[in-house]
Amino acid sequence: MKDVVVVGAGPAGCSVAKELAEEGYDVVVYEKRQEIGAPKRCGEGLSSSAVDNLGLDIPEYCRMQSMDGALVYSPNGDSVRIHSDETVGWILERKTFDKWIHSDETVGWILERKTFDKWMAERAAKAGAKVRAKAKVVDLLPENRGVVVEIEGERKKVESRMVIAAGGVESLIAKKTEVKDQSDLEVVDSGYQYEMVNLDLKDENKLELYFGDEVAPRGYVWVFPKGENKANVGIGIAGDLDETAKHYLDRFIENNERFSKASIVEVNSGMIPVGGLLENMVADNFMAVGDAANQVNPIHGGGIREGIKAGQIASEVASRALEKDDTTKEELEIYNHMWWEERGKSLRKVEKLREVLEDLDDEDLNYLAKKLDGQDLMDFTQGKRLSKLGKLLLKRPKMIKSARKLL
Amino acid sequence: MSWEINRDRCLRCGGCVAVCPTQALELTENGVIVDEEKCIECGNCEKVCPVGAITVGDDE
Numbered sequence: 495m496k497d498v499v500v501v502g503a504g505p506a507g508c509s510v511a512k513e514l515a516e517e518g519y520d521v522v523v524y525e526k527r528q529e530i531g532a533p534k535r536c537g538e539g540l541s542s543s544a545v546d547n548l549g550l551d552i553p554e555y556c557r558m559q560s561m562d563g564a565l566v567y568s569p570n571g572d573s574v575r576i577h578s579d580e581t582v583g584w585i586l587e588r589k590t591f592d593k594w595i596h597s598d599e600t601v602g603w604i605l606e607r608k609t610f611d612k613w614m615a616e617r618a619a620k621a622g623a624k625v626r627a628k629a630k631v632v633d634l635l636p637e638n639r640g641v642v643v644e645i646e647g648e649r650k651k652v653e654s655r656m657v658i659a660a661g662g663v664e665s666l667i668a669k670k671t672e673v674k675d676q677s678d679l680e681v682v683d684s685g686y687q688y689e690m691v692n693l694d695l696k697d698e699n700k701l702e703l704y705f706g707d708e709v710a711p712r713g714y715v716w717v718f719p720k721g722e723n724k725a726n727v728g729i730g731i732a733g734d735l736d737e738t739a740k741h742y743l744d745r746f747i748e749n750n751e752r753f754s755k756a757s758i759v760e761v762n763s764g765m766i767p768v769g770g771l772l773e774n775m776v777a778d779n780f781m782a783v784g785d786a787a788n789q790v791n792p793i794h795g796g797g798i799r800e801g802i803k804a805g806q807i808a809s810e811v812a813s814r815a816l817e818k819d820d821t822t823k824e825e826l827e828i829y830n831h832m833w834w835e836e837r838g839k840s841l842r843k844v845e846k847l848r849e850v851l852e853d854l855d856d857e858d859l860n861y862l863a864k865k866l867d868g869q870d871l872m873d874f875t876q877g878k879r880l881s882k883l884g885k886l887l888l889k890r891p892k893m894i895k896s897a898r899k900l901l
Numbered sequence: 902m903s904w905e906i907n908r909d910r911c912l913r914c915g916g917c918v919a920v921c922p923t924q925a926l927e928l929t930e931n932g933v934i935v936d937e938e939k940c941i942e943c944g945n946c947e948k949v950c951p952v953g954a955i956t957v958g959d960d961e
Contacts, residue, residue, distance in 0.1 A: 533912075662915070663915065663916070663919040664915035664916070664928060665919075666918070666924065669924055670924075679920060679945060679948060679949060682919070682949060684916065684950070684951045685916075685951060686952065733920070733948060734949070735948070738950065738953040739952075740952045741953070761912060762912070763912040763914040763916065763951040764914040764915075764951070765914065765920065765951075767919075
């Protein structure tokens with residue numbers, strides 16, 4: 495009997511597998527795709543602070559381009575001219591904005607998920623975990639004591655002391671337990687992306703973000719440079735719209751002259767759980783991590799950091815539980831407490847921030863711009879110091895209700 | 902029962918599987934398949950599909 499079966503070899507699954515294997519547990523990781531890391535469903539951005547916090551020593555070959563800031567473009571309003579090349583005005587004057595988000599240091603990286611995910615899997619394997627691609631887990635054994643896995647058309651039972659679901663947003667395994675029932679379309683975003691080459695990029699070291707109801711309702715368009723005029727050009731929008739994510743992204747690209755010479759070398763799509771954080775992520779002999787547990791930053795949709803962090807926390811709890819030979823729900827609930835303390839509380843605040851931002855107009859944003867700096871913005875997206883924003887909004891009569899959410 | 906998928910459009914991302922309240926959908930090697938017994942035609946999959954590959958209901 496194995497100690498742990500991990501379902502899914504993305505960053506979350508490989509993170510938990512590596513830690514547990516290092517503790518000496520017998521761990522197997524099954525990945526249904528034939529290639530770990532591909533096809534990606536991701537813009538591939540990861541901040542430097544996340545890299546530091548996670549203690550990752552990401553090799554050069556997985557890091558495509560360093561980022562030193564972001565260019566953020568205006569939401570709806572008179573300044574938006576999506577049909578011209580000069581497109582969009584800044585949310586604020588450019589001068590103010592550069593102050594906001596430009597840094598002399600590297601603030602993040604655009605990764606290559608194909609190599610990054612494999613590197614994560616390699617770390618897990620080197621630590622002693624057994625990783626298997628093109629192995630599809632089709633069912634849980636009774637009491638979550640193992641799985642039924644299908645490899646090359648043959649199904650076999652693999653018994654284990656516990657199962658950890660890390661199978662991404664569509665994780666059927668998480669749905670089979672009491673952990674996750676259905677997804678509410680209010681809290682899911684629909685994502686679509688092209689990897690493009692021969693692009694006319696504004697700045698090779700800056701993320702470009704485009705907001706606005708016309709461009710990307712309840713979401714944004716991103717251009718994440720990957721070096722040498724290559725970039726992920728993608729969109730995440732509300733999951734319950736009449737038009738598709740592809741429709742909005744194609745329109746954005748058609749209306750931008752600077753994409754006219756670009757070529758598409760890869761097409762990606764996916765669904766992003768941008769809310770619906772789970773109070774409970776465990777059952778008897780069972781835990782869920784990463785997208786399978788909706789662990790995503792609700793403001794930017796990033797999930798790499800959350801998945802790896804959750805994997806680290808889950809491994810700590812699982813290790814203790816296995817050592818005590820008590821992997822009941824009651825024991826594993828420590829993971830809920832630890833995750834909510836470490837990540838959930840901030841992410842819940844970020845969720846509130848998202849709700850408030852949806853109510854702001856350009857005038858509000860311009861007002862805020864004068865009062866805030868880059869550090870404030872970085873902190874807000876991590877759910878920190880939101881009361882500063884709340885206090886500023888209290889001075890805007892129509893924003894008082896929203897402001898209270900942040901105080 | 903009417904659930905149709907355009908397999909030329911489908912990118913096999915599994916977004917539809919994630920939002921299915923009755924676990925009627927499954928992502929296979931050949932794309933998404935539906936279990937007609939379980940499907941309640943709620944339309945979640947059609948709405949969330951990033952490429953508009955799914956049609957649910959009797960509209961056509």
